[in-house]
Amino acid sequence: MTVYRLVASFILAISIYSCANMSRPGGGPRDETPPVFIKSMPVPNALNVSKQKIEIEFDEIIQVDKPSEKVIVSPPQKDMPEIRTSGRKITVILKDSLLPNTTYTIDFSDAIIDNNERNPLYGFAYSFSTGPKIDSLQVSGILLNARDLEPITGMLVGLHSDLEDSAFQKLPLERIASSDELGHFTIRNVTPGKYRLFALKDMNRDYRFDNPSEDIAFLDSIVIPSADVKLHVDTIWKDSVTIDTIIEYNHTHFYPNDILLTAFNEGFQSQYLDKSERKDRRKIDLYFKAPADSLPKLKPLNFEQEDWAILERSFHNDTLQYWIKDSLIYNMDTLLFTAEYFRTDTLRQLSLYNDTLKFIMKKVKAPKKKEKKKDKGNDSIEVPEIQFMQMNAKISTSLDVYKPLRFSFAEPLQTYDAEKIHLEQKRDTLWIPVADSLYTFLQDSIAIRDYTLTYKWTPGESYRIVMDSTAFTNIYGLFTNTYKQEFKVKALEDYANLYLSISGVSDSAFVEILDSGDKPVRTAPVINGGAEFMYMNPGTYYARLFIDRNGNGKYDTGNYSEKRQPEEVSYYPQELELKANWDIEQDWDIYATPVDKQKPEKIKKNKPKEKKRNY
Template sequence: MQRPNGGPRDLTPPKLLKATPENMTRNFNAKSIRLEFDEYYKLQNPYQEISISPAMEKQPEYKTDKKNLVINFKDSLLKNTTYVINFGKAIADVNESNVLKNFTYVFSTGTHIDSLSISGSVINSITQAKEKDATVMLFPLKQDSLLFGKKKPAIFATTDSAGNFSLNNLREDTYRIYALKEASADKIYNDDQELIGFLKTPIKVDKDTSAVQLKLFKQTAEKFRLLSQKRFDPDGKITFVFNKPVQKPSLKIIYPAAFDNQKIVQISNTKDTALLFMRNMDFDSLRVALYDNNKPLDSASFIKGRKEAFTHNITFKYNINRDNKLRPGSDLIVTANFPLDSYNTSLISLKEDSVELNNLTFEKDTTNANAFIIRNRYRAKSKYELVLNEGAVTDIYGGKNKRQGIRFEGDKTENYSILTLKVTVPDATKQYVVEILNEQKNVMRSDVITKSTSLVYKNYLTGKYNLRVIYDDNKNGRWDSGNVRLKTYPENIYPGDKEITLRPNWDAEETLDIPKEVVTP
């Protein structure tokens, strides 16, 4: 015997049973609307989610009455006008919060109901995938500069699970169209972290318009600023987060100036984050200037107690894959979470198949102050055990590690493949960036090309890979975003038309015919 499981989960949003007056009513003259649903519902943020087009000076009053929603108008209605009430995500069921999406109530105070429409789809510029739950917005051209980025739209729709949208019951007019993917759901583009898409050319609606495609992108901030908090991390380092990538970033200690030669700076691969470590922490304040290609961008000040203590627990990472295997022909790289001052080789033990190895070579990693390299002839299928005994490693603060270690295996060359990619370009006067991505959609390698050529990818782990091509219009070797204010589009991306499977110990050959770039008007 067991308790009943409650049945399948409810995935159905509330359904409209009756509207008084009826939806699509002409010669509308009522002071209120009553909507009856088939279940109890909750009304979420009505004054944020619900919009009325054309807008009213006085907001209506929304009242819930069991399974009914009553809308009381507080403003007079214009004559011979079609009104569209868009409920956004305001209506959801009580138990599972299933939202009644793209629900509209339409009426006209005259004999005619506007019936023009715009439909299309929204995609992500980077992934080329359709975007669900994006908001597609219309602003009449004469109001665009006054409303976009300042107030939520009166005309909008949400894309479905296939990334498609439809804006209906539009009056004849000329509009600007945008797509927005945001976390706040206020339907206002006011954050560079939000995804935005648009068409440069206004849409003149005098007939039904279809096949409109909007490409979402994250706009690169126009003005540089630091996003990080002005304080030390608990371990004593300072993390700088930029609001956009910097081409050639550098940091300089401008106070106390004598401490500038005590700093260690690490810049992320994306060039939008910097870590600052200080060898000497004997100061009570610090002022740091940030530069791009030796040009000053910003500065920040930090205050700490001269005797303030920080926690330095040394941990390590290793260049082994998720199966605890070391790539053939590679040396073992040990990377700490702090810059290292020294390591004691007598306290470091490496065993191969339970036998202690004595002829190891240790080197500091000249490209990373946090790492050192253990060189050895690592053999396929051999099992290794590395032990870093207590005190084997000392960081720049004088801290020492606790006993740590790792077990790993030398990987077999048979688990790797060689891919030769024959690339054909459509226009030799233009530049392209070919990228290969793994199953996690991480970019494994990028190649800039200007002519048809062959690219060889050696020693790639067996698995599935995808290709994509950036149409590098400004020839800077990377993808560039667009700008909604300047009405510039992001650079186009061709996602590739097939998945490549690399098999063990296999020399594969594939072709990539880059199509001619399709330019959005």
């Protein structure tokens, strides 16, 4: 047995030898080998470079895929470099003047691909220095979406040596990298020192957070890059029991190498009136671009009336419908208003704005009525068809035990007659009325055309809802037709019950049960270390928890000016298989699995191909 202490030249020789295997021509297996670096001018890590042209050669014909998106030059460039390919060669021409005594890095990520099979060369980077030394430290980690822990691809990650909070907003990042398809990032060729670390979805390519609509991430602590050299040992075997050679070599480790950044959007939206329209003669619609804390003030200009409409608004006041009550008004072809509302000004501040709105309703010719043929010898009088108000009843024939009955009407109601609403339960073959005092029928506080009937259903029993004609009358005098619907409430044995026993949570928290599309289907608070979900339909589910730091009962994003990180999120790392008539209790330590490994693969949206490295 022979022991070799390898020098750099020996390692390079092995690399070149291993990369020299060429695939067979037509008829052989599919080429899955990425391009291999051959040489460059200047050479890698060259010193005292003054030319702005770099040429890099590979072992086969190559392309650069989406260079403006994938190729990152650090320090960042004001003007995009020119990147072109010719055969096996890439030529990069830097447009900005080179800074003195500065290490430059051109990070190609996975942009370099071979011409035939488009096999990418992952993680290839080229460096040089304009001074007598090259900076060599690195900072690496992973970038995830704060809300759903998805790896983020193609987002800038950068360092600032200016430790002031305002530097991120006023100055361009000094050294940058781009996150790969797994969310990993490595900032190369860093000078020793202290830094602040940020991530930025740069919308205007100025390398600073000067647009509140940009996605960002920031690390609370200071980053101090460092490195150490460790001895690594590899073994070459003659066969399964005999060692041929032990190879020892030094490997440099860079720190920190395990940073976790969670990216978020502050939720800023410019506020303005996006659209105003009158598709229905009886109402006008206003659509604002962002949620609003207050309602606009509308003042009629071509008619005089105080209480002229019923307002229907969305939860965030960004969609407003004004239902005009008086026929003298809605029969007018043109309606004019002054509108006073808040909109975002050039300083991105909300300011009061006065607008004039004009709503025009074009007259539509009524279709000609077909004359009804009279039977010979019979005189008949045509009775006009009764027009009823439309009602949409959202009732499944198999009703979940915890769900109410929901009804939606085409127009706002003027009144309804509770005595014409009948809930009945089936006993043998008879329908027995349910006492009015045992159920409620209430209007939604926001969606004013929606109503809910709530009752404590008996599992496994059959019910029906009967609504007599004229039970509901809208503000235009139309009433509903007779309505009848039978349904059966699911039995308890049709459900599964889930209890999650959660450790690692000291603050208030909420658990969301997710479907296979990563969408919440149920939410429950963590109480006394656990979250309970009763009456779950059988199926495969997933679980996500967020720490409700401010106790407002909902997930909150971060804010850089307030130095507030987004609320912390954890995923249960396995799927939850719920079966009918089962009670399941599951332990969950939210910190037992690293954050980047928590989200189950089956619901991950970002699923990159396996990487092939050969350089």
